[in-house]
Amino acid sequence: MEILLWLVPAVVATAVAACWVGWAGRERSGDVDREVLAQRLAEALQKDLPVGYAARIPERDRSTGIAVRPSRDPRGTGSSGRRAS
Template identity: 65%
Template sequence: MEILLWLVPSAVVTAAAMAWVSWASRDGRGEVDRDVAAQRLGRALAKDLPAGTRRTSAPARDRSTGIAVRPSHSAPASRGTTRRAG
């Protein structure tokens, strides 16, 4: 049981942080009127984006598995290479 005493300081700090966050984020701090917020949102959505900032989908990337894979042997065997059985 004594070995768990090293957890006490971290538990106290965690509890204090949780209490501070719950106090700091309580209702009524910096509240904006709903109508004003709706107007701001409407104006932001109505704006046109500048020409260079239009988002496009990311290009499809090959998913690397971390394993090196040799290309298939679909080339004709007349290049002087021999295949080993096995």
């Protein structure tokens, strides 16, 4: 039985989560009318969507699939005259 003691925290957490979900999902008594909620939902669904998108789509990199390392020339002149093969 001792070997199952590691399950106790998981069982307790599951029970607490189940109780919380049951409490949060309970039917509430209040002055909120379903007709009013349905009207608000209908108004929200009938609104026009925003036009356009704020961020530009980045231009696609036309990579050849070959990795090319930048030159390590300390003079900054670019390639050292050698070709990679």
